[in-house]
């Protein structure tokens with residue numbers, strides 16, 4: 011009853027508010043348990059059960075055969091009736107209960123009593139495959155508990171071409187291998203809970219500026235075109251999507267931007283030839299929110315589901331799909347076979363994951379939060395309380411938040427803190443937020459940032475601010491905590507502190523949101539002045555902690571009075587507890603940078619394209635040419651011999667580690683290996699030719715904790731293809747393996763890596779295939795991209 015009342019309210023309000031453009035916020039501006047193995051860890055899903063998938067596909071075909079064209083069209087066209095961010099209405103005659111698709115990658119956003127998890131960049135910084143998996147499972151339990159069939163995440167695009175990208179934090183890392191592993195773990199985990207994962211956004215969505223078409227003075231200006239060459243596409247941006255398909259991902263979202271001048275959601279080459287052809291994707295492609303700008307062309311190009319359904323935010327009554335698909339079949343511009351394929355692709359994962367049986371109903375809170383999201387929630391409207399799906403996830407969130415914190419500097423072992431009597435806490439990132447728990451798109455001045463803005467944000471049910479957690483901790487030992495949380499005041503000079511603190515903790519933040527790129531890589535709100543002023547009253551005792559979306563420049567890093575630096579990323583709702591665990595040494599920091607921190611922001615080489623002035627109204631000016639090829643982040647710094655402030659893969663610990671010198675590298679098969687993978691016929695080839703995924707080389711070594719406290723080493727493996735035998739444009743070295751190894755003091759453990767054919771190949775643009783070069787392939791092991799003490803090589807051809 012409540013449902014239908016709200017449904018009417020919503021429909022009315024939406025129509026009445028047609029001048030109020032309908033889009034995601036940035037532009038306005040039951041829990042199931044994963045099975046536990048004997049050690050208590052979640053047993054990881056080994057991926058797709060191919061036999062079961064093929065059975066589900068056959069069942070989907072049978073159901074499709076029972077539908078008329080109108081019903082088929084309704085399964086592929088979003089409906090505004092569901093009050094999920096995106097919705098497909100049920101078709102009762104075949105027992106199809108509809109699909110509720112919800113944002114997003116770090117939380118079920120339109121829900122109350124749900125958790126806000128650490129962002130993608132934070133989990134990438136853990137370099138911990140188990141944590142990636144556990145976060146995916148816990149997230150999926152919450153989506154399912156709230157009745158959402160599809161979780162709109164994880165994110166592999168943006169990958170992070172430039173550090174100014176406004177949404178990079180939603181994804182993992184500018185390194186495709188690290189992102190690929192995180193995609194794989196997250197997707198297997200989500201789907202093992204019976205929820206469909208969605209890999210987004212394919213492809214080239216590397217900046218927010220002009221990501222969508224705009225209308226200026228009545229003239230349409232196209233979205234930017236990401237012009238990506240074939241090799242860069244394969245070796246960089248497509249790589250983690252191949253992992254996603256390989257993991258059995260149910261759906262993929264196509265991006266707003268154009269790719270080589272054609273809109274991503276109507277790009278036949280990307281959707282049909284590459285994704286469904288080369289990568290063997292069997293699920294469905296769904297448009298980003300209002301990202302399908304054409305009707306039948308998009309369907310013919312390979313788009314399978316149009317969301318949210320209507321033409322645009324200002325015309326909610328008409329759809330380019332729906333009944334138009336039926337007439338398109340009648341007039342021959344769309345084949346019924348293509349519509350059947352779309353339906354089959356949508357129904358298969360639904361059946362495969364058992365979502366046709368006893369799936370929880372859509373949570374009542376998403377209805378009113380849907381209205382709130384669009385600014386339509388009026389005082390007095392019902393705000394029903396939903397089901398609490400948080401379980402004990404806050405414990406996991408706290409530990410991922412700590413594990414994703416990277417210790418960058420620690421002069422004279424300032425950290426962990428040694429029970430200081432008098433603690434100074436500074437900065438507007440330390441206290442609780444003062445403007446509400448749903449973060450506004452433009453950020454906010456007072457309060458800690460635990461997650462960014464837009465569709466990748468979350469609806470916090472509580473936040474543990476650093477200041478509160480530090481006060482709680484200090485109270486145990488009777489320590490004093492003094493604080494100033496107004497950055498304007500701090501920038502003007504420090505007053506009101508007595509006596510001088512034993513240690514000064516400065517909390518800085520960097521806001522990032524969908525819809526806007528960063529304008530500076532320095533932390534916000536006069537951060538440099540704030541650090542310098544605090545350091546002047548706290549010489550050799552100042553510790554800086556950043557909560558930001560990715561790399562910050564740190565002009566204060568070499569200030570001798572700044573003795574420790576922690577990059578704590580976007581840690582989720584337990585932020586304060588996570589950082590206290592690290593500051594006091596309850597958790598030994600084991601995060602490593604999933605990106606490069608430069609000395610100077612000009613060092614990154616690649617910036618966003620921002621056309622201004624009269625040219626901005628010329629669509630042809632919005633060509634983002636990916637001419638740097640694969641040379642982004644550390645690949646660019648390495649190729650150009652630029653010294654970073656802190657390199658990719660770097661991070662300190664409260665202990666020390668040593669790798670053994672007896673590293674071994676060996677070929678798995680002794681028989682001869684061909685340069686190109688043999689082609690095989692199989693009914694499913696998820697992620698492309700199965701031979702690409704076969705291990706050809708193994709590598710192992712031993713790592714020892716040589717310090718006095720327990721901690722985890724992150725052993726990293728980089729591959730160097732022989733520069734003489736590969737085309738120009740090949741990076742000097744690329745990450746191709748990592749293992750996080752927990753160690754007691756004095757303990758040694760063996761660590762091993764498997765390198766697949768894909769790991770050892772480059773994309774041959776002439777042969778249109780992956781090729782292993784002849785000659786010695788270098789394999790290096792170490793603790794960061796620039797700390798690689800052991801090098802070996804292997805010759806395959």
Ligand SMILES: *[C@@H]1O[C@H](CO)[C@@H](O)[C@H](O)[C@H]1NC(C)=O
Pocket residue numbers: 078079080081103
């Ligand atoms: C398709 O099926 C629906 C539901 O059974 C029915 O209402 C509709 O009239 C049918 N459409 C056509 C064109 O047969």
Ligand SMILES: *[C@@H]1O[C@H](CO)[C@@H](O)[C@H](O)[C@H]1NC(C)=O
Pocket residue numbers: 237238239240243269270279
């Ligand atoms: C873009 O166009 C170039 C030049 O024609 C071509 O080599 C490349 O494969 C295209 N890339 C994509 C992603 O379509």
Ligand SMILES: *[C@@H]1O[C@H](CO)[C@@H](O)[C@H](O)[C@H]1NC(C)=O
Pocket residue numbers: 305306334335337338339341342343
């Ligand atoms: C066929 O129908 C579709 C959908 O109504 C329409 O967009 C298209 O222009 C039509 N094509 C022809 C050739 O009439």
Ligand SMILES: *[C@@H]1O[C@H](CO)[C@@H](O)[C@H](O)[C@H]1NC(C)=O
Pocket residue numbers: 402405406
């Ligand atoms: C959460 O609870 C489950 C079941 O009660 C338990 O197995 C799991 O270890 C707990 N997780 C954490 C992070 O405490």
Ligand SMILES: *[C@@H]1O[C@H](CO)[C@@H](O)[C@H](O)[C@H]1NC(C)=O
Pocket residue numbers: 496497498499
């Ligand atoms: C912050 O401090 C400045 C300068 O002292 C003052 O003008 C401003 O009102 C303060 N802001 C708040 C929110 O207290």
Ligand SMILES: *[C@@H]1O[C@H](CO)[C@@H](O)[C@H](O)[C@H]1NC(C)=O
Pocket residue numbers: 219526527528529618620621622
């Ligand atoms: C792009 O340019 C516009 C106009 O100059 C400016 O307002 C905006 O901040 C720029 N965006 C970025 C991300 O630099």
Ligand SMILES: *[C@@H]1O[C@H](CO)[C@@H](O)[C@H](O)[C@H]1NC(C)=O
Pocket residue numbers: 497498501502535536
């Ligand atoms: C930064 O400090 C300057 C000088 O004190 C002040 O004018 C400005 O408003 C401050 N900006 C912010 C964002 O606090």
Ligand SMILES: *[C@@H]1O[C@H](CO)[C@@H](O)[C@H](O)[C@H]1NC(C)=O
Pocket residue numbers: 421422550570573
């Ligand atoms: C670190 O320790 C050395 C040796 O005790 C001392 O000279 C130096 O001043 C210390 N540095 C800092 C920043 O405390």
Ligand SMILES: *[C@@H]1O[C@H](CO)[C@@H](O)[C@H](O)[C@H]1NC(C)=O
Pocket residue numbers: 565610611612
């Ligand atoms: C960064 O590099 C640019 C270009 O070389 C230079 O103009 C600028 O002063 C540098 N900035 C800093 C903070 O060193």
Ligand SMILES: *[C@@H]1O[C@H](CO)[C@@H](O)[C@H](O)[C@H]1NC(C)=O
Pocket residue numbers: 619631633634635
């Ligand atoms: C992108 O490349 C095209 C074709 O080479 C060129 O015309 C255009 O000026 C380039 N755009 C930018 C912004 O560099």
Ligand SMILES: *[C@@H]1O[C@H](CO)[C@@H](O)[C@H](O)[C@H]1NC(C)=O
Pocket residue numbers: 670671672712758
């Ligand atoms: C390699 O060296 C480590 C440490 O010296 C030792 O513990 C390990 O057994 C050695 N492994 C092999 C295979 O020799």
Ligand SMILES: *[C@@H]1O[C@H](CO)[C@@H](O)[C@H](O)[C@H]1NC(C)=O
Pocket residue numbers: 689690691
């Ligand atoms: C794969 O199938 C195609 C046609 O279906 C056939 O021509 C080809 O020989 C097969 N290849 C292998 C390796 O079986």
